[in-house]
Amino acid sequence: MNIKSLLLGSAAALAAVSGAQAADAIVAAEPEPVEYVRVCDAFGTGYFYIPGTETCLKIGGFIRVQTxxxxxxxxxxxxxxxxxxxxxxxxxxxxxxxxxTGFFAAEFNADNDASVAAGVSDSIIDLDEAYIQLGGLKAGFFYNWWDKGINGETDTLG
Structure with a gap:
């Protein structure tokens, strides 16, 4: 009889423990909100942090079509x-x-005119500027004060 009562007691204890676990609610931890784009105000408007770094990036450009x-x-x-x-x-x-500072700018032009029929294409990809600047030192391909801003968009200064 001792074994029978021991088996019944352990079965009752097991049922009580498993019932108590089933009654407990499972609480999942709320995930932290992910900030995909962090705005960088240190260098002006339009910059954002590159994820995982303290480097700010600004992407700009335009598209123009003329007929x-x-x-x-x-x-x-x-x-x-x-x-x-x-x-x-x-x-x-x-x-x-x-x-x-690291800067890169490229210009993509496509022109449909009479010179295309003669075998000369006016469609070009032009590197506008590419440079690295640290403090007051600047190295690379860039415009100086006389090249950019004085002339119009269609002018060519040598």
Whole structure:
């Protein structure tokens, strides 16, 4: 009889323990909200932090499309279309020597005019600027004060 009561007691204790565990609510920890884009105000508007770093990045650019219609020399209608896409990447980070800047800008042009029929294409990819700057030192391919901002978009200064 001792074994029988021992088996019944252990079965009752096991049922009580398993019942108590089933009654307990399972509470899952709330995940931390993920901040995908952090705004970087240190270098002006438009910058954001590259995830996992303290480097700020600004991406800019524009797209331009221009079409013109006019009669050509033979009296039939002629048209010309020009498009331009410009993209720039500006990365900045603070160091003990000053602000470290990396800049890259490219221009993509496509032109549909009479020179294309002659075998000369006006569609080009042009590196506009690419440089690294630390403090007051700047190295790379960039415009100086006389190259940019004085002339119009279609002018060419040598």
């Amino acid at each position: 013109g219609f006019s009669p050509n020399a033979s009296g039939t209608s002629d048209w010309d279309s020009f498009s331009r896409a410009y993209i720039s990447f500006d990365a900045k980070s603070d160091t003990e020597y000053g602000t470290l």
